[in-house]
Amino acid sequence: MGRYVFKLPDVGEGTAEAELVGWHVKVGDRVEEDQILADIMTDKATVELTSPVSGVVTALHGEPGVMSPVGSALVEFEVEGAGNSESVAQNPSVIAQAGDAHREDRIRSSDTPSLRDGEETDASASPPHVSGEGDREAVEGLSAAAPAQTGNYVFKLPDVGEGTAEAELVTWHVAVGDAVEEDQLLAEVMTDKATVELTSPVAGTVAALHGAAGQQVPVGGPLVSFDVEGAGNVVAPAPVLAAPKATGNSVTAPATISKTPTKTSTTLETGSAKTPASAPVARTAQTPGVRPLASPAVRKRARELGLELQFVPGSGPAGRIEHGDLDAFVTHGARGPSEHGASPTSTYARAEGTTETRIIGLRRKIAEKMAESVRRIPHITYVEEIDVTALEDLRAHLNAQGKSSGKPKLNLLPFIARAIVVALRDQPAINSHYDDEAGVLTTHAAVHLGIAAQTPNGLMVPVVRHAEARDPYDTALEIARVSGAAKDGSAKREELSGSTITITSLGTLGGVVHTPIINHPEVAIIGPNKIEERVVVRNGQMVVRKMMNLSSSFDHRIVDGHDAAVFVQRIKGLLEHPATLWMG
Template sequence: MSLFVFKLPDIGEGIAEAEIVAWHVKVGDRVEEDQQLADMMTDKATVEMESPVAGTVMRLAGEVGDMVAIGASLVEIESDADTSAVESRDEQPLGDGAVHASAAMEQAIPVSATEEVTAPAPAPAPASATVPAPVEPSAPAGSKSLASPAVRSRARDLGIDLAKVRTTADRIRHADLDAYLLYHGGTVSGSAPSRADEVSKVVGLRRKIAENMAEAKRRIPHFTLVEEFDVTDLEATRAMMNRDRGDQPKLTLLPFLITAMGKAFPDWPMLNATFDDEAMTVTRHGSMHLGMATQTPGGLMVPVIRDAQSRSVWALASEIARLADAAKTGKATRDELTGSTITLSSLGPMGGITSTPVINRPEVAIIAVNKVQLLPVIVDGEIEARKRMNLSLSCDHRVVDGWDAASFLQAMKALIENPMRLLSA
């Protein structure tokens, strides 16, 4: 029998310590070689720690939320094997391949996903619709019922087992819960029952988001400007391109907005910039590396579209989908989560009328996309139904003046409201 001390390895250049965000073992557990022991978070990434040996866990370094220094003991394992060779291997730093996509951008932003990322809200059943009577499911045991977080939360409040709810849609809806209650003699209440208070420790990605947002608001004097855009012609152009897209990805508004940003930046470079407030230097970037606010199961992340100004709307649509999927499924690399020069955020149809996004340090500007609305508008003295959308631009007032921000939005407006000009070379 021998005692193997698993020391926290070097998990990134300049990293001195990491936070315990999850334990997958406890003292007394039997572990096998390569079994996952813990998840450790640095400033930029969450890394899975795996056991180099098989044996019994004798000691853990601390609790979730504790910090562990690089080189310090993380787990002690009683092993039958000779661990000298393993110890020498343990001293080697981990490569980028060890980084998983629960990795957080050093700067996350307090708004939700792009249109590609946001899951569509469950559509309520029309009042006149016939509500299907639920029956016991024929799905195999252990299969997972598809439902939105809101539906799952309501089902928990009502004490409904989702595995027993049948739906005619691709996922369980609120209407299906209502039908289930009626079918089983229950009643649909207008209010949810009270629930016990829950206290949880803020750790991992959520802790990084909290720290970064507090630091951004503390150190950056924000101002927000909102401009209304007529997207009637752009929406018609987008629909036409989607009808004829062939094997190209489906276009949302985001690729067109990114294209407009890229065309406007040469005249207003102070917005595509980063500010080092320690050295008091501003870097105006020649390329637009666009951060894309993305909602993931672990929290908000910001994958980056490199050289976004040089990509076509089709290429942008493909990259948006690829990066969003990588962030949500844990495959985004560290390079894909760093180096943005400006951030774009969109809640899609849930985007509200306006918003005041928080800047993603060290950037100096962020744009939030609000929802498209069909509104009555006076055009040439006549009332017309037009599709209108607001863009919200938050800027760092130490670097960007109000005139600059307004001029940049007007440059985007001229492009967005003239799709032919927007899409010309």
């Protein structure tokens, strides 16, 4: 029997520590490989940690609520064989067995797929690679007896789940020739629902990068080739092409970037300034998709200071931003990128040049979705003016009462949601999905309300499920929850899909009127505009009322103009007489 120590893995996004949320096992429990051990939480997501081995739990390190640094001991096991404790280094004969038994620490997130164990290798041709702490100690113990061997290790794009066959490469965080450590961030890839960070399964030197930002990479396809100590997992290095040439503000990479014999000091051009690649370089808005490395504490402090981390030079490993970097950035009075070609001392300096930005990642997905909707759906847009004076009076009254009872503050959306639910009772076909290829209209009994929300990454549509079964307070809480999850990146896949009809609101920026684009394959979308006081005529008198335009679009293949007008007029009547929203 041996002792195996499972350490807190790097959960990505530059996280240096994580909070232990709860244990799923206790001392004395026998666990199987891949069984859930604990839940941890970063500033972005709650993550489930699973066991890399089978054995008996002998110790748990930490209590719920405690912050644990990445790499610290989390769970100790009694396992068959030598484990990965110090005894491995003292017994060279069991190194191969320990290497076979040790797997990369695997993570399954509640909002992003597991990626740490996804590389597909040929088991018959793949000797065990050194990835655990004990394995490294064992190799160090043998270094005097055997010369070091260098092999090639190919990391392949793992299966990101949900039936995904390919993913888009958003950005690289390493370059050819870089020495990387195990669990160091390599790249970001994006599926149709989430952006995921990939970390290195081994320590070694980057020999080749397979793919360029914006390129679709199939699951199981080679992503990064490493020079590693040992035999690696392939017989020979993958063929490579010439390294790309940097021109202007952009770098166009071929499908495979070549290995460089020696890591030399190169320069990156940005406008007329040239900066050595070895020096800390501030990330700018002209580098789409790059997420700066920083701990949760640094990210929180940056938000409090009103700083955008993508503009702060990092002095830590791999460009990680530290507290001192924030201090230096603030000291120099920086808040963002300078205007292209403009002198900070001149108000009327001439601007020269252009900036080309590749549309990749989520922005490209949004563009494709919008283009598909407009191309496939013949839109009919209908706008109606609504007097919301009574509704605003009711809302103010309910919010005043809610202060003493602790109920959430109500904005306009819960009332519009209720009006849509009630109006759909008379016209259920508007709560449908239309498959134009199969010629099938699927009408839903449940109202799963999409809420179009602007996030730091672009437009997303989180979903309030079963809006028909929620009162205004429950609706307000759920809208706030799913919208907040979309904005901070913690939304689960099921929270971003499955809507049957959508509300799109620009809040106080709502304007006078707009033409909302239908969220395909739905057949309707409702868009409230801003509320403003206007002079209107009531009973022959000029009075000031609170008025709001309601913009809406419908799929004209399914909803005729008359039916669209009836639906909106029904919503208008409900909002102008808000007591009727909950009658019947």
